[in-house]
Amino acid sequence: EAQVTQNPRYLITVTGKKLTVTCSQNMNHEYMSWYRQDPGLGLRQIYYSMNVEVTDKGDVPEGYKVSRKEKRNFPLILESPSPNQTSLYFCASSPLGGLNQPQHFGDGTRLSIL
């Protein structure tokens, strides 16, 4: 089954404790992206990647890191999480930026930073 898998689905942690949210896709997509969703703000893109070793900043990259060492994986790293990073996070993938085919989204990760 074609899917984007995020882990964990839920996480409660404390300020300053490094965490990684993993994202993996099995569709051989070139494009992968991370978004955060906050009430009243919609989805905002954090980082995206056009292919292995190619990443670019979205609108809200501060406080986040990503890497794309393999085509299928695109982890999101919070080196020193803060309460303002409490949010619902989505990973997505698509062929060639999703212009002619839709982005496939993961099921979301609910992060709470205390």
Add this chain to the structure above:
Amino acid sequence: AQTVTQSQPEMSVQEAETVTLSCTYDTSESDYYLFWYKQPPSRQMILVIRQEAYKQQNATENRFSVNFQKAAKSFSLKISDSQLGDAAMYFCAYTTSGTYKYIFGTGTRLKVLA
């Protein structure tokens, strides 16, 4: 900078009636793509419809159609014969082939009344 604006935080429609959700955007690009995504309570993100800016013809997908007014930078979504399953948050989104950076609107929550 590109922006996407959804001015209706919430809309209601009677079952079997028609409803239109508004989206306006701002860009200086000529080659761009517009999307409507649906997010039901399950949190899944589902592509509803997409429109290429270079196409004059409005996109349609079954009961869903768009009114794309390029000069006015407007991209509204019309849902005909509304069904209870259409109840969801709807997001308008924009990207270009130049950057593949995505901009989402803040969303419109659609309620369908039986």
